[in-house]
Amino acid sequence: MTTYAPWDNNIPLHECLLLRDAAALETASLRTRVRHVQADDAVIRWVHVRLVVALLPRDLHLALLKAMSREHVLRAGERVAVDHTDAASDLAGFRIPGGEAVLRTVGGTEGFDVECIIEVALSVSRIEREMTGLSLMTRGAFKAFSAPRPAGARMNVSFASSVRSYTGKSLKLTGFPAGCAQHRRGALEEDWRIRWSCIRIPGRPFSRPFIPAESVAAALVFVLIVVVVPTSISVSFTLAVTVSEATEGTARAGAGLVVAAAGMASNRPAAAAFGGVTTARTAAAAFFVIAFSPASGASVAVAVAATSSAKHVLEVELDVPLAWGNLAVRHGCIEVLPRILGVIAMRGEGDASSMREICVDKGGQVQSTRLAESAGEEKSKADSLIAENPLADRRKEGDKERKNALALSSSESGGSPSQVLATPDIHPTRLLTAALMPGFILFREPYGPHPLQTMDLHLPSYKLRSLDDKTWIMLAQPSPFQSFIHGGAWRDPANSKADATHLLHALVHTPHNTTICGATLNYRLSPSERSPENTARHPDHVADILSAITFLQHRYQFGRKYILVGHSAGATLALQSLRSIFNGRNIDSVIPGAEGYLPGGLPSAVICTEGIYNLPDLVDEYPAYGSFVANAFGPPSQVWFDASPACLPGWKSEYDGRIVVVQSTEDELLSLRQATGFVRVLEAEGVRVDVEIVGGKHGEVPKRAELVVIVKKVLDEMKLDMKDLAAALDF
Numbered sequence: 262m263t264t265y266a267p268w269d270n271n272i273p274l275h276e277c278l279l280l281r282d283a284a285a286l287e288t289a290s291l292r293t294r295v296r297h298v299q300a301d302d303a304v305i306r307w308v309h310v311r312l313v314v315a316l317l318p319r320d321l322h323l324a325l326l327k328a329m330s331r332e333h334v335l336r337a338g339e340r341v342a343v344d345h346t347d348a349a350s351d352l353a354g355f356r357i358p359g360g361e362a363v364l365r366t367v368g369g370t371e372g373f374d375v376e377c378i379i380e381v382a383l384s385v386s387r388i389e390r391e392m393t394g395l396s397l398m399t400r401g402a403f404k405a406f407s408a409p410r411p412a413g414a415r416m417n418v419s420f421a422s423s424v425r426s427y428t429g430k431s432l433k434l435t436g437f438p439a440g441c442a443q444h445r446r447g448a449l450e451e452d453w454r455i456r457w458s459c460i461r462i463p464g465r466p467f468s469r470p471f472i473p474a475e476s477v478a479a480a481l482v483f484v485l486i487v488v489v490v491p492t493s494i495s496v497s498f499t500l501a502v503t504v505s506e507a508t509e510g511t512a513r514a515g516a517g518l519v520v521a522a523a524g525m526a527s528n529r530p531a532a533a534a535f536g537g538v539t540t541a542r543t544a545a546a547a548f549f550v551i552a553f554s555p556a557s558g559a560s561v562a563v564a565v566a567a568t569s570s571a572k573h574v575l576e577v578e579l580d581v582p583l584a585w586g587n588l589a590v591r592h593g594c595i596e597v598l599p600r601i602l603g604v605i606a607m608r609g610e611g612d613a614s615s616m617r618e619i620c621v622d623k624g625g626q627v628q629s630t631r632l633a634e635s636a637g638e639e640k641s642k643a644d645s646l647i648a649e650n651p652l653a654d655r656r657k658e659g660d661k662e663r664k665n666a667l668a669l670s671s672s673e674s675g676g677s678p679s680q681v682l683a684t685p686d687i688h689p690t691r692l693l694t695a696a697l698m699p700g701f702i703l704f705r706e707p708y709g710p711h712p713l714q715t716m717d718l719h720l721p722s723y724k725l726r727s728l729d730d731k732t733w734i735m736l737a738q739p740s741p742f743q744s745f746i747h748g749g750a751w752r753d754p755a756n757s758k759a760d761a762t763h764l765l766h767a768l769v770h771t772p773h774n775t776t777i778c779g780a781t782l783n784y785r786l787s788p789s790e791r792s793p794e795n796t797a798r799h800p801d802h803v804a805d806i807l808s809a810i811t812f813l814q815h816r817y818q819f820g821r822k823y824i825l826v827g828h829s830a831g832a833t834l835a836l837q838s839l840r841s842i843f844n845g846r847n848i849d850s851v852i853p854g855a856e857g858y859l860p861g862g863l864p865s866a867v868i869c870t871e872g873i874y875n876l877p878d879l880v881d882e883y884p885a886y887g888s889f890v891a892n893a894f895g896p897p898s899q900v901w902f903d904a905s906p907a908c909l910p911g912w913k914s915e916y917d918g919r920i921v922v923v924q925s926t927e928d929e930l931l932s933l934r935q936a937t938g939f940v941r942v943l944e945a946e947g948v949r950v951d952v953e954i955v956g957g958k959h960g961e962v963p964k965r966a967e968l969v970v971i972v973k974k975v976l977d978e979m980k981l982d983m984k985d986l987a988a989a990l991d992f
């Protein structure tokens with residue numbers, strides 16, 4: 262039995278988290294401001310800190326900015342003046358507006374690291390003839406390293422950024438002390454998870470005067486969109502717009518818009534530019550994209566909107582006048598756009614027929630003829646497109662279960678047009694959010710008819726991938742799956758899937774090895790005084806967990822590449838769900854239909870924290886808990902034993918995955934007795950069990966950073982096994 266020292270500092274995880282919730286993200290993106298300074302008339306440089314700015318504690322954020330330009334050790338509580346001008350590096354003139362920062366507690370004790378993500382977009386546009394401007398979207402990983410002292414955690418920030426040169430093949434970085442000198446694209450993304458895109462800006466100055474007509478024209482387009490698009494449209498789809506390297510601007514753009522509007526009005530997929538827009542909100546997004554597109558010659562792909570019935574991803578090329586680029590610059594919005602990159606490829610329903618594959622001609626022509634002309638034809642058309650695709654076939658052959666393949670690059674499909682798979686179940690705001698902020702997608706999914714049979718799904722970071730110099734797609738990374746099961750004594754309505762929000766955010770956004778999909782599950786509860794309406798009784802709870810995992814398996818087909826993390830009663834449920842028998846009784850006799858559950862197999866690991874492992878012993882130790890146990894399992898009977906993981910024999914033969922038992926020494930509701938008893942049972946059977954002792958009160962453990970580290974460690978090990986899946990998806 263391995264025992265680790267308890268964590269001796271108390272770092273609430275939320276201090277380190279960037280994203281509080283999706284709603285905050287959405288509003289934050291609206292509040293984004295671009296700050297820029299014009300250093301001289303030859304160069305415009307501006308630093309644009311967006312999205313995360315509003316989400317991070319402001320003072321921490323500023324402190325990080327301060328630290329960005331050189332290696333800098335920040336101490337908790339340290340005040341730093343933030344008014345930094347970098348005269349030495351490539352980004353001379355780079356300036357962070359003044360402010361004062363206090364670094365709050367971020368960091369940890371020895372062996373513990375917390376990673377914060379901060380997003381900084383730097384753009385350097387040189388107003389010279391045919392000069393290439395480069396926009397670097399950087400997602401730096403700020404690592405808070407371990408500190409030998411419990412108090413005053415130090416944070417050692419390293420960051421790589423600053424563009425030196427861009428050759429089309431490689432991106433040279435300089436200026437910041439992260440040892441990141443030159444990376445090939447792949448390595449760059451891999452190592453630093455830097456998201457970037459290239460904007461080619463021809464040599465037209467941005468200093469042209471403001472032309473009101475441009476704004477008027479843009480407003481008209483907006484009105485056109487809002488007015489023409491029916492509020493409910495039966496065929497809706499994700500829209501992706503690529504602004505091509507056009508030079509002849511307005512006329513063609515105008516024509517494109519008219520075509521789009523006409524197509525949209527006729528409710529056909531050929532509604533190239535704006536047909537996917539179904540609400541004023543998404544229309545506004547489309548407007549935003551077009552009106553504020555960078556200068557002609559910019560390459561921007563935008564995923565604008567999908568509805569819950571989205572069926573298509575369209576990609577079109579529009580030529581826009583340079584003037585709109587000027588407008589964009591003037592409004593400080595140009596930075597926003599490259600961030601909205603790519604056509605998003607989503608995981609599917611696990612059924613290829615539910616996916617839609619759309620072909621786009623690189624010459625800018627949407628191959629609308631290849632799209633279904635009517636709703637009735639859509640399915641077969643799309644299916645045949647998928648069938649025609651050699652890579653789709655390869656995927657099918659390679660792994661019949663992996664129908665959730667994501668997106669294909671044009672090069673791989675023999676020079677055919679770019680192809681994107683999209684699922685029909687993506688909410689527009691989620692998609693937009695995803696486009697704005699890769700790495701954060703949250704879906705709320707029902708897995709059964711009961712209001713508590715729901716889960717939150719967090720999909721992983723997206724990887725940008727170049728199809729050519731102009732077009733990008735985002736791929737969801739093949740990822741291990743992590744499911745969290747909350748506690749609350751099987752009955753407390755105060756506990757829910759939200760208990761793991763912190764954990765999942767932290768894991769989903771962890772910038773290094775572990776990029777995961779995460780699910781956090783609700784399940785039906787037993788009655789309590791506060792919620793007499795709940796009526797669930799064992800084995801309903803575990804049946805729901807099995808249903809939820811089965812639902813996820815059908816959709817994502819991750820096989821055994823998943824883990825369960827359970828807290829308190831959730832730990833009990835995680836362990837119960839591993840066992841196909843309850844004390845010799847086939848689970849099917851306990852849970853009707855259970856044979857069909859867990860089609861992908863048992864999880865690779867189960868992490869139990871503050872678990873209840875032995876119901877009779879629990880009530881022996883805490884007689885008061887008898888009531889909630891009885892609520893959930895009925896009056897004392899053999900069922901209590903049958904449902905207790907520590908009373909189940911045969912762990913060695915029944916479960917070959919990893920078991921991690923996490924227990925806090927500060928748990929006010931459970932002593933170490935439950936955990937110790939279960940560990941003894943496992944060890945007596947010769948089962949490997951890892952024990953992790955953590956700090957925090959009972960309910961705090963899921964929110965604590967220690968758990969993130971433990972889960973991450975387990976997932977990191979699994980990550981090694983993801984290569985085959987990655988290869989099959991050509992990731």
Ligand SMILES: N[C@@H](CC(=O)c1ccccc1NC=O)C(=O)O
Binds near residue numbers: 828
């Ligand atoms: N808050 C719960 C009690 C609770 O969650 C609990 C109490 C003692 C031991 C374990 C508990 N929760 C396990 O999921 C309730 O009041 O029902």
